[in-house]
Amino acid sequence: MSGIYIHIPFCHQACHYCDFYFSTSLKLKEKIVEHICKELELRKDFFNENSKIESVYFGGGTPSVLNHTELERIVKALDLHFDLGNLKEFTFEINPEDVNDSTIEIWKKNKINRFSLGLQSFEDDLLKYLNRKHTGEDGIVAINKIKQAGFSNISVDLIYGIPGLSMLLWKNQLEKIIDLSIPHISAYCLTIEPNTVFGNQLKKGKIIPVDEVLAQEQYFYLHEFLEKNGFEHYEISNFGKPNFTSKHNTSYWNGKQYLGVGPSAHSFNGEKRMWNVANNFNYIKSIESNSLPLEYETLTKNQQLNEYILTGIRTKWGIDLNKIKLEISKIEFEQFKNKINHYIHSNLLKIENDCAILSIEGFWKADGIAGDLFL
């Protein structure tokens, strides 16, 4: 199973929390599209010959800033250079303000079958605080329109742990999601990254980060509430109804190969991780001269294992102890088991079918645990 990720590095406006690579000037949009197409051609042999592409994911930035021609161009290039015969999931990230009859029409025409909607919240003042362009009502309208157009595979992004989001408000939001019968939710605790508006404000003491106790309470409630409503909590921040988990994202966590195209996109071919330059201008310049604007690192066996631990532990499938056992010495494995046992005793972890799986409390401390289990 292989996937392709396309990064569209443009947004109408910058959210105060976001540290992904994007530009709010759309001047270079057409050029970038042209060069993404060219990069797809340059990298058409990225996968093994008989490797079928099962998922395509347009992320950003905001892919819904693409107009008809631009989207069509990229999809055509994808079709031309890769075997999409087995394509099962084609996800497109959209913002509510971009959803209307004509855009839906375009997306439908281009074989998109899954949407990831940047909703974040239903509360207008919170949306404003995050510097989102849409209102809560826009979100609901967008969801209904997509559903009316016949799409059922919809994911929405939610953010909790926002200063001002009380427990009561959070519960209301989740009720609304259930009422709208959305089958997939990505819910993120607000993280204040250094190179963002929030990051700067925090440094200057202008905002107070949310109470950790409240954020934790919101997370535990989220877990409990969604499981009660038929969702699987299959990754730290991801919840899906049966058959609605994201194939593309799951491939990241399962160590599968993926090709990332566009400025700042990352790729992985099983042993090498590559990343494109995070700058539109330099990206164009490099592709123009037929050279890939990327750097890479080759993972050692240990690094591969550590990444397996890091990503695996974040999922409900956990990490396969037999797989680890095969790769390390007896003594190392004993030490590894001791650490696992320690976490079992503190109720952060359990073993099922020889797999080490984090509890909900464990999920909340997954980074520390993963780092500790590193080989």
Place this chain on the structure above:
Amino acid sequence: MENIRNFCIIAHIDHGKSTLADRLLEFTKTVSKRESQAQILDDMDLERERGITIKSHAIQMNYTFNGKPFVLNLIDTPGHVDFSYEVSRSIAACEGALLIVDAAQGIQAQTISNLYLALGNDLEIIPVLNKIDLPAANPEEVKDQIIDLIGCERDSIIPASGKTGLGIEAILEAIITRIPAPKGDVNAPLQALIFDSVFNSFRGIIAYFKVVNGELKKGEKVKFVATEKEYFAEEIGILKLKPEPRDKVSTGDVGYIISGIKAAKEVKVGDTITTLNNPCEQGIQGFEDVKPMVFAGIYPVDTEDYEELRYSMEKLQLNDASLTWEPESSAALGFGFRCGFLGMLHMEIIQERLEREFNMTVITTVPNVSYKAYSTKGELMIVNNPSDLPDFSKLDSVEEPFIKAQIITKSEYIGPILNLCIGKRGILKNQVYLTQERVELNFELPLAEVVFDFYDKLKTISKGYASFDYSPLEYRQSNLVKLDILLNAEPVDALSALIHRDNAYDFGKKICEKLKELIPRQQFEIPIQAAIGAKVIARETIRALRKDVTAKCYGGDISRKRKLLEKQKEGKKKMKSVGSVEIPQSAFMAVLKLD
């Protein structure tokens, strides 16, 4: 003997000593261009990286002047105040010295104190004005300073540039014509002055010496006067870029001896070598047993590594006789060693060498000086570790060592420097204008205050335009209290410090704040308290860590996060568990990082 010239170089750090030495070696073809690398004489990586000389070195050059062949022995000396005894012995082995002064920066305190040492040993001083090619050079003013200082003729100062090679020939000529040949009696019993030693893992200790009287022959039985140990001169020779064996080393010359000595402590700098057959009546004057000035605990992070640490310390002591240590134990850190160092730089070097050369991860505790405590019964106790201070009820008084400090700076920095020294309990004794802009300040200061962060602060407030040197004075009674630090209500003995009572509150508050910053959040809340006896004088709290996960982990985040976690894991390996609290190495040195 008339054709031998022995000289050393006196210079402040960064005044271009090593580069100028490199040029001399190249000009005399002692090294070929091919063998040449920057700072030839500084052969420890640490020396090259820091641009300092830690060990003394010697190298022989051959140079023909007016048709006559000459042997020039350059003895390179350390430049830091921690090593002033070594410097004094190197100077004693010479008849002349190059005084190198940066034409832009002028004379510095360290230069002056070493210059006085040289003058005291009757060395012929050849002033060299280096870096004359710098745009910021101020040759006439610096010449004035030099003339003021040594009373030389203006035209005897040699303009030079280590970078371009300017003046090298003139320097060599001056060495030959101005520095006297060594004096001494070839027929007298052997007296050879040891000025340094190095450790070689195959040959054992190689001692460097200068023959003051007599001759040393290969295969002779020799005796070291101060240690009274006897050896067999297995190999002797002279020091070129590499040692070159010879059958004898004669009066006035500089050489080395290998005699199967295993440990550096058997070879004391300043000791005299003589022959067993025809021994000299007494050793060369000026020998001292070097005493450590600063003490600190060194502990393995992993208590299992104690024996390995001991082995590493033994190995280190093989080539650094000035390092002293004895086993000690700490309730917080387990088994380790209380080590004595010549000064702070020496301490840093030892810690760094343990980590680099022996791959040991160690914790160094807050450094302190040696105190004298008097009990109510009138007994004297030497206290090298704050936690050894007797109980308050049995304590009559405590004395701490004072030093005489000499600071040379530009007049515009006098104010801040006075403030700094007075804040460190210093007493201004004297203030002399060397030139209109340059001032020499003399203080009496408690050594303990200098040990902490004095030097860094001095450099900061003077924008680097202050140089500092010191020599020990006597012990004086002080109102000192023992400040204890408690983490999670457990006292951590390794964090205790002896502080002047007037500074204790301020110090306690700052150290609690600093520890809060340095100790990472853990699964539970950790109170930090500073206490004098049972009285808590300051408190901070490290909040418990609840969330330890970032929400997203997609394509690019995976490698970034892996690297981050790997780095954290490395950091954690260097942490010490005390009770239930994990403390990073840096926290044990927190005292040194207070503002």
